[in-house]
Amino acid sequence: MPTIVKGDTVMVRRGREKGKRGTIKAVFPRANAATVEGINVVKRHTKTGTQQQNMGGAAQTGGILEKEAPLPLSALMYVCVKCNMPARVRYQDGANGIQRVCAKCGEPARESSKGA
DSSP states (O other), X not given: OOSSOTTOEEEEOSSTTTTOEEEEEEXXXXXXXXXXXXXXXXXXXXXXXXXXXXXXXXXXXXXEEEEEOOEEGGXXXXXXXXXXXXXXXXXXXXXXXXXXXXXXXXXXXXXXXXXX
C-alpha cells in the first residue's frame, strides 16, 4: 500500500521549493516519483510540427511550454487534512481492511482511487 496517493496534499521537504504545499497529480511507483500541482514547474522548448496524417492531421503548436516535473517521493511529506500539519502515515486495520492513518492525530487519510 503506497504512502502517498493521487489527490493527497503534500509538502516539499527539500530543494528550491522547500516548504510549499500542493496536490499530487500523478504518482510513478517504478520511478519512485510524483508530480505535484504547481510545484517544480519547468519550461520545455518545442518546435512546431505536424502529427501523422492517419492520426487526425492536426498541427502541433510549438513554443515554450510549462509543465510540472516529477519530484522524488522522499522529498514529499503527507499533510493531514484534520490537523493541517505534515505527518507520517501509519497503517491500521479498519472496517474496510488496512487503511492509511495520520501518525499525529489518527485521522484516516483518503482512500486510493484504484482501491488497492
